[in-house]
Amino acid sequence: MTESTEAKTIEIPDAALEADIAILGKKGRGKTYTAKGVVERLLKMNRRVLVLDPLSTWWGLKSNAAGTGPGFSVAVFGGPHADMPLSERAARPLARVIAENNLPAVIDMGEMRKAAWQRLVRDLLDELFTVNRDPLWIVLEEADVFAPQQPREGDSTAVLGEVDRIARRGRAYGFRLISITQRPARLHKDVLTQLSTLVALGMTSPQDRDAIKAWVDGNADRDQAKEVMASLAKLPVGEGWLWAPDYDILDRVRFPPITTLDTSATPMAGDRRIEPTVLARVDLTGFTEALAEVDEPATTPTGRAANANEIKSADARGYQRGREEGYWQGGKDAQDAIMRQMRDAIDRIEAGLIRPAAKPEPRKVAPTPPSAVTRRSPATGAPSAARRMIEVLDTDPPIRMSWPVLCGYLGIKARGGNFNAARKWLRDNGKVIETNGLVQIAAPSSQAPTPPTLDEMLDRWQTILPKRAGDFLGYIRRERVTTKTDIAAHYGLAMAGGNWNSAWKALRDNDLIEESDSGASVALNAAWAAAQDECHD
DSSP states (O other), rough: OOOOOSSEOOOOGGGGGOOOOEEETTSSSSSSHHHHHHHHHHHHHTOEEEEEEEEOGGGGGBBBBSSSSSSOOOOESSSSSOSSSOOGHHHHHHHHHHHHSOOOEEEEESSOOOOHHHHHHHHHHHHHHHOOOOOOEEETTTHHSSSSSOOOOOOHHHHHHHHHHHHGGGGGGTTEEEESOOOGGBHHHHHHTTTTTEEEOOOHHHHHHHHHHHHHHHHHHHHHHHHHHHHHTTOOEEEEEEEEEEGGGEEEOOOOOOOOOOTTTTOOTTTOOOOOOOOOOOOOHHHHHHGGSSSSSBBBBOOOOOOOOHHEEEEOOOOOOHHHHHHHHHHHHHHHHHHHHHHHHHHHHHHOOOOOOOOOOOOOOOOHHHHHHHHHOOTTTTHHHHHHHHHHHHOOOOOBHHHHHHHHTTTTSSSHHHHHHHHHHHHHOOOOOEEEEEEEEOOOOOOOOOOOOOHHHHHHHHHOHHHHHHHHHHHHHHHHHEEEEHHHHHHTOSSOOOOHHHHHHHHTTTTOEOOTTTEEEEOHHHHHHHHHHHHOO
């Protein structure tokens, strides 16, 4: 970093363009303008670039700055200046043609409904990740809408998943991300943490400055960080900080002007927008052929698709897609749950709430006569599910659970033939006692361990349950008694839809919660929770 804080005109080093870049700044401070300068350099270097544009501001690459001559030969799909119209059904063939050709493209989604462009981006990025293997720069205009820190359910989560996959693993497949946002606090941290070069323009929001501060603190000394943060709110338009730690660069800079039409400029009173008279020509032969097959399907007067084979094929693709997304989401949910518990444990250790336990002395156990083993073993003639239930219930003093809690704890459904056979065997052989809907072991073994505490059991439940149900249980656990309205507001969710309903079903089916008659207020299952506490009184 130079000693002077005076801005100097500078460009991002060529080598730094080979890694992920984030351009952050308040609205009107020149984010898109700066990003267009970066893209212009890439195009001059004959690099492959794909712009995902929900604002219809990138078509200006096809005109010079005055609007009187051609700019770059960039194919624009969709939007008011489209070379070809855009349909969500075109996502996969479009991705394949982009991967196979060196034709820069802008996907202009400004005239599409959000749900439609989310499905388009989801399928486009998924197909690109599968087929692309050469360097490809993907520009995310308003990156926080593609990778939000708190995604809504459904397609929003799926788009985040694709962006996250490219951010984490895409470099090996040729991908580089250029993320542009005015709200870095809303950009998902898993995406933000992957960038190598940061451009920070004017920023006034404390939350957004904090997101930038986390970067600078980790890669500059304290005095440098203080200087950067003190200046962010007062930086003039077009001026910012360039941070490229791999090249030992942290400078206050002004980027050179762009050479193409500035279609992102904020119009002032009395100004007239430049309407270009010439746009660069683009050869779309390969795209036209590839997209010719994705016209809307013919329909009969009843509105049903005429081609049954197409429906069958689409159904098969949808099924496969669902499986792949399910596997990916399951792995991510498990990882999130583990990280959540690790962070919680670290916080509790640092706060002095947990101290490492002293190593216990080895327990001396007298040899057990073979006859006693035979007499105590639950395995003799017992169904496997019954044996697993005894392993959980066998504590001293006896732990008490409802059948649904016990089964959910083991990953067994509390219904069906296996469950009924196990429960019948345990009852018929006097292995369990049932009282007020709770079941416990009839006689703990001589080596039965101390039962887990309620907190330990809830910790385990939060990892067993699906992610959303685990989140809800954690919130109920903290608040003791709350409302569904409060939970929905806390997580920014609508109180409807499959994920919302399935989360509550999981909590009900496992007998973990109690709901008021109206269903509005919820709390932990009092009988089960009290039973766990009694074991430790």
